Amino acid sequence: MNDATGMPQRVVVLGGGSEIARALVVRLAAHRLRAVVLAGRDDASLEAAARELEALGVPQVERTRFEANDVADHEALVHRVLERIGSVDLLLVAAGSLGTAELDALTPEVVAQLVGTNFTGPAAATAAFARAMRDQGSGRIVVLSSVAGVRVRRSNFVYGAAKAGLDGFCQGLADALEGTGVQVTIVRPGFVRTRMTAGLAAAPLAVGADDVADAIVRGLERGADVVWVPAVFQVLLAFARHLPRALWRRIPS
Template identity: 50%
Template sequence: MNDAFARPNSVLVLGATSDIARAIVGLLVRDGCERVVLAGRDQVRLAEAAGEAKEAGASFVATLGFDANEVDQAAGVVDSGFSAAGRVDLVVVGLGLLADQPEDERDPTRVTRCLTVNFTWPAAALTRVAEHFREQGSGRALVLSSVAGVRVRRSNYIYGSAKAGLDAYARSLNQTLAGSGGFITVVRPGFVVSRMTEGRSAPPISTTPDAVARDAVAGLERGAEVVWSPGYLAVIFRVLRLLPEAIWRRLPF
């Protein structure tokens, strides 16, 4: 069960090989989380992440392979995760894939792939997670969104649109969970220096997986519906959202 500080005893991570997901698991396990089920695509990295969780002190670690292109499998992956963990106190939805813009822009297959991994699969999985929460009468979820979805930019609109969709979906799903014991927190990191963003030049404001993990867990404890990381992005985007499109379009990022 989650304790009074919303620290889980068992966690299911979808997209467990991402740097942010690994950082979150590390934090939770060091705070007393005992059961960890890690789901991801890359078996080698998955094994690495499992080793990390064990080393941090988890007494039970299991891994699950899945491919986020296979949307039909999403519910099944969630079901397997729940049955492996027993009761799941926290689900982390951490999978993500950046598009190669502008190269991908004219390739419908690649666009679809980015939308599937970042939106369709996670949305399908979350739908199933919510069902489990209703049945359990409890459960928290952390959904990794992005500021890229808060106001979508020309230079990153494929990924941004998908995250915008996921962000809206997760927040709305959370409303349907009122009174069920389940609760979803959306995390909106800024530019994170990580494996995913390797080779991209960082904007003036960037953050790290560890910092995002700390903010996410603090948000969980606070019972926040939306967590910005770093926190001051909330203020910056309040302004950015108001900019007329003509100016927004001309901003240099």
């Protein structure tokens, strides 16, 4: 169960090898975490995350395969998870990849793959878990969106557009789940220094995975619907969203 301070006992992570996910689950382990399923496709980073949690004394650490684009497996994934840990207090959706925004590289396959990894797949899996969590009458879904999806920029517009889709999907899902005991928290970080952004010049207000994880824990404690990291993005994006396009294009990215 989730306790009164918002801390879960049973957690599932989609994108279990992600650095933000690792940082968050480590923090949850210091509170009430009893069982976690790390679901992902990157065996090495998934395994490292699992070992770290075992070393921290989390009583039950499970690994399972999750491939965002293999939507045919998503219902089965929910069953695998419930079989192993019984119920889900918190679902963290942290799967995604930045990909490219070079027009020449954006073949139809590449675009479909990127949208699948960042939107279609996570949305499909989230919906499948949301049904199970509605039936259990409680739980929280935390989805990593991005400020890149709030106003899409040319430097990562496929990723941004997919995050915009996922963000909108989760806003609607949150409304659809009202009164079911399941709450959705949308996390909108800015530039996060992780493997995903390695090699890119850090944007202004860049944060680390630990900062995002801290902000999410704060959001769980506050019962937040939306978490911006850093918080100032809430104000900045309110402006950015309404900036005339001619100006928006000129902002170096």
